[in-house]
Amino acid sequence: MSGSPTYVPKSALGRWFESRLPIMGLVHSSFVAFPVPRNLNYLWTFGAILAFMLVAQIVTGIILAMHYVPSATLAFASVEHIMRDVNYGWLIRYLHTNGASMFFLAVYIHMFRGIYYGSYKAPREVLWILGVIIYLLMMATAFMGYVLPWGSMSFAGATVITNLFTAIPLVGTGVAHWLWGGYAVGDPTLNRFFSLHYLLPFMIVGVVILHVWALHVAGQNNPDGVEVQNVERDTVAFTPYATIKDLFGVSIFLILYAWFVFYIPTYLLDADNSVPANPLVTPAHIVPEWYLLPFYAILRAIPNKLVGVVALAAAIILLAFLPWLDTSKVKSGKYRPAFRIFFWLFVVCCVGLGYLGSQEVSDTTTWIARILAIGYFGFLVVALPVLGLIERTKPLPASIADAVLAKTKPAEAAAPPASR
Amino acid sequence: MIRLTTNFLAAALMAAGMTVAFAQDDAEQPKPERQSWSFSGLFGVYDQAQLQRGFQVYKEVCSNCHKLSIPFRALEDPNGPGYSVDQVKALAASYQVTNDEPNDKGEIFKRPGTPADDFPPPESFPNDQAAAAALGKAPPDMAELAEARKYERGFPWFIFDALPFDQYQEMGADYIYAILNGYTKSGDPQWNLYYPGHRIAMPQPIVDGAVNYSDGTPPKLDNYARDVAAFLTWASEPTLAERKKIGLRVMIFLIVLATLLYFTKKRVWSGLH
Numbered sequence: 001m002s003g004s005p006t007y008v009p010k011s012a013l014g015r016w017f018e019s020r021l022p023i024m025g026l027v028h029s030s031f032v033a034f035p036v037p038r039n040l041n042y043l044w045t046f047g048a049i050l051a052f053m054l055v056a057q058i059v060t061g062i063i064l065a066m067h068y069v070p071s072a073t074l075a076f077a078s079v080e081h082i083m084r085d086v087n088y089g090w091l092i093r094y095l096h097t098n099g100a101s102m103f104f105l106a107v108y109i110h111m112f113r114g115i116y117y118g119s120y121k122a123p124r125e126v127l128w129i130l131g132v133i134i135y136l137l138m139m140a141t142a143f144m145g146y147v148l149p150w151g152s153m154s155f156a157g158a159t160v161i162t163n164l165f166t167a168i169p170l171v172g173t174g175v176a177h178w179l180w181g182g183y184a185v186g187d188p189t190l191n192r193f194f195s196l197h198y199l200l201p202f203m204i205v206g207v208v209i210l211h212v213w214a215l216h217v218a219g220q221n222n223p224d225g226v227e228v229q230n231v232e233r234d235t236v237a238f239t240p241y242a243t244i245k246d247l248f249g250v251s252i253f254l255i256l257y258a259w260f261v262f263y264i265p266t267y268l269l270d271a272d273n274s275v276p277a278n279p280l281v282t283p284a285h286i287v288p289e290w291y292l293l294p295f296y297a298i299l300r301a302i303p304n305k306l307v308g309v310v311a312l313a314a315a316i317i318l319l320a321f322l323p324w325l326d327t328s329k330v331k332s333g334k335y336r337p338a339f340r341i342f343f344w345l346f347v348v349c350c351v352g353l354g355y356l357g358s359q360e361v362s363d364t365t366t367w368i369a370r371i372l373a374i375g376y377f378g379f380l381v382v383a384l385p386v387l388g389l390i391e392r393t394k395p396l397p398a399s400i401a402d403a404v405l406a407k408t409k410p411a412e413a414a415a416p417p418a419s420r
Numbered sequence: 421m422i423r424l425t426t427n428f429l430a431a432a433l434m435a436a437g438m439t440v441a442f443a444q445d446d447a448e449q450p451k452p453e454r455q456s457w458s459f460s461g462l463f464g465v466y467d468q469a470q471l472q473r474g475f476q477v478y479k480e481v482c483s484n485c486h487k488l489s490i491p492f493r494a495l496e497d498p499n500g501p502g503y504s505v506d507q508v509k510a511l512a513a514s515y516q517v518t519n520d521e522p523n524d525k526g527e528i529f530k531r532p533g534t535p536a537d538d539f540p541p542p543e544s545f546p547n548d549q550a551a552a553a554a555l556g557k558a559p560p561d562m563a564e565l566a567e568a569r570k571y572e573r574g575f576p577w578f579i580f581d582a583l584p585f586d587q588y589q590e591m592g593a594d595y596i597y598a599i600l601n602g603y604t605k606s607g608d609p610q611w612n613l614y615y616p617g618h619r620i621a622m623p624q625p626i627v628d629g630a631v632n633y634s635d636g637t638p639p640k641l642d643n644y645a646r647d648v649a650a651f652l653t654w655a656s657e658p659t660l661a662e663r664k665k666i667g668l669r670v671m672i673f674l675i676v677l678a679t680l681l682y683f684t685k686k687r688v689w690s691g692l693h
Binding site: 038077080083084090091094236240241244245247248251252254255258259261262263264265266267269271272274275276284355 | 657670677684
């Protein structure tokens with residue numbers, strides 16, 4: 001996919017620089033001349049949206065870090081200071097907190113797109129696994145970020161999640177004490193969470209670079225799941241086609257983001273986090289942020305602590321094995337009608353688990369959560385392997401170009417394309 | 421196709437069942453009713469006169485037990501109470517504030533406040549422990565109270581609350597208004613209709629005629645509750661008016677940008693056969 005001609009800069013200065021550090025050629029072959037399947041839909045703009053959100057979070061986060069104080073006695077007040085006294089501090093803060101939620105919204109759409117269209121299948125397995133690593137890093141970053149304001153829910157969330165480590169046999173309590181820097185969540189915990197919260201996004205940047213590199217080796221998947229056969233007929237150059245489409249996608253996403261930041265900025269903020277942390281007072285209902293709710297529901301549904309923690313970890317780690325769990329040779333869900341049904345059931349399980357994660361525990365919610373959790377794991381370890389072996393798929397198009405022609409000009413689908 | 425429909429129906433029924441199960445709590449524990457506020461909606465702003473009355477209620481009634489950890493100078497906010505610089509200086513000077521540093525002899529001392537200082541805690545309760553010892557439970561700091569008291573709306577209302585033209589973000593103010601009006605059992609000063617479990621640590625703090633308004637607004641509990649709820653909402657989010665103003669410009673800009681990008685994209689892609 002990187003078989004484009006060597007880039008030769010127009011100016012002498014450009015050629016001088018390029019012969020010493022060929023970065024312009026790299027950008028040109030990756031983002032200008034790079035061939036992109038011509039049948040991509042708007043779900044493929046989420047990669048660019050995610051890159052934008054990562055930069056937005058880092059920029060707003062670094063500015064916040066200039067005013068935030070990571071101390072148990074001063075953290076809450078420093079956030080108040082940012083909201084009230086720092087010029088546009090309220091805007092930076094709302095951009096950062098709502099940006100995290102938008103980041104996860106985009107990443108979930110991006111992941112569900114990958115599952116539906118089989119983007120994790122050969123030759124993109126490493127691309128997918130890098131994505132799972134990014135997802136794990138994102139969850140860790142977001143969790144630690146939520147602790148930083150040192151509100152009541154920050155403290156409670158930190159306590160609940162770090163206590164999960166005590167489930168590890170033999171060394172669990174020791175590990176928890178080591179993480180806490182004490183015998184409970186406290187000032188040392190807050191300090192190290194701040195340090196790690198600042199570090200992890202840059203690790204995410206590194207893995208994203210690997211992720212984009214892996215993508216550019218194999219090329220994008222596409223909604224028909226048929227690999228590119230003829231670069232001229234099946235693809236278009238990244239610039240201007242994908243560039244302008246990504247820009248449009250980002251602008252629509254920004255409208256949603258701006259709606260949250262300017263009109264409903266505290267919609268996703270738990271009321272209890274506007275109360276300063278008090279180790280002696282626990283919130284009535286402890287809930288994590290919405291993007292962690294499905295895993296929280298799975299954890300609560302299982303009565304045994306260690307098994308619950310293992311299930312929580314498995315729910316995420318299993319995703320890395322999707323390329324091998326799914327036995328189907330057909331990539332795209334568009335041509336797999338039976339798979340589509342199970343895919344949407346899986347989505348219902350995820351959304352249902354998310355809702356249950358936000359509710360108080362009762363007998364009803366527990367047994368529904370158990371059923372949905374069985375649905376979640378069932379999809380991954382039963383439905384996907386079995387479906388590939390027994391399903392009847394629809395016939396695939398001969399090529400991407402044929403798929404595009406069939407869609408746009410059904411009467412002339414058999415006619416040859418105009419000569420180029 | 422039929423299997424798809426059946427599966428969706430099953431999921432929908434499950435969701436409906438869950439809604440019914442959770443709605444049964446509302447009969448015993450009513451949610452605060454939605455009030456109309458000047459600061460709600462796309463173009464909301466604070467009503468300066470209302471905030472000044474609300475501040476008067478806070479100062480004469482609530483400040484006896486509740487802290488308000490905002491600086492005096494915040495009262496000069498033109499989008500808020502809008503007091504003049506001199507008024508705020510005089511107000512601050514009427515309070516005794518503990519100095520940060522000891523004096524030359526090493527003694528901690530009190531001095532008249534300046535606009536840069538925060539409102540000091542109530543004189544009788546310099547810290548939470550003293551308040552809890554006297555009152556049973558420390559009254560919460562009011563600086564973020566309106567934000568801390570927004571209540572759960574439940575499914576499906578929380579979906580509608582996020583949508584444009586109805587974005588409902590004033591749950592905190594409605595809750596405060598409801599609590600102040602919720603002492604409906606005359607014999608029991610700590611019974612409150614809206615407080616979870618109906619047992620609230622704060623006995624009825626304010627009744628008709630408790631505060632004399634100077635601008636002619638009737639001295640009724642309804643007005644006190646409304647005004648102090650608006651004041652506390654301002655205290656927890658002074659930048660609300662600026663946020664909505666900038667938000668309007670940003671949304672218009674982004675919608676125009678998205679439209680232009682859409683047509684540009686269409687034009688660029690039309691070049692392909």
